[in-house]
Amino acid sequence: MFRLLIFAGVIYLTYRLLKFWKLKNTQSKAGFGKTDNVVDDIMIKDPFCETYFPKRNGVHLLVDGKDLYFCSTECRDKFIASQQKERT
Ligand SMILES: [Zn+2]
Structure with a gap:
């Protein structure tokens, strides 16, 4: 009986954890859509x-x-x- 209780507890904790992750994922996704500029997000x-x-995270360089x-x-x-190696 005691083992069964532990087993049930583990199942319950796993369930809670999964629910927490799901909530976290949906929240971050919603936040991502709201704050981002669509044009910059290429x-x-x-x-x-x-x-x-994403282009907005990129490091810009002007070459020729x-x-x-x-x-x-x-x-x-x-x-x-690598460009400099090619030229020399
Ligand atoms: Zn890279």
Whole structure:
């Protein structure tokens, strides 16, 4: 009987936890939609590591009159380094 109670308790806690996660997810999603500017929220590809990321989070770089966006400053620096290698 005691084991059954523990088992029921575990099930109940798992249920509560799942419900909490669901609530957290829906809240963050709703907040995301409200605060974000739709125009700025474009997914673009990092030309260096080829991952997709929101443009507004990107690191901008102007190369030969072209606007490039990178997922991180690290990728931007590596891209610049690789460009310089090609030219020399
Ligand atoms: Zn990158």
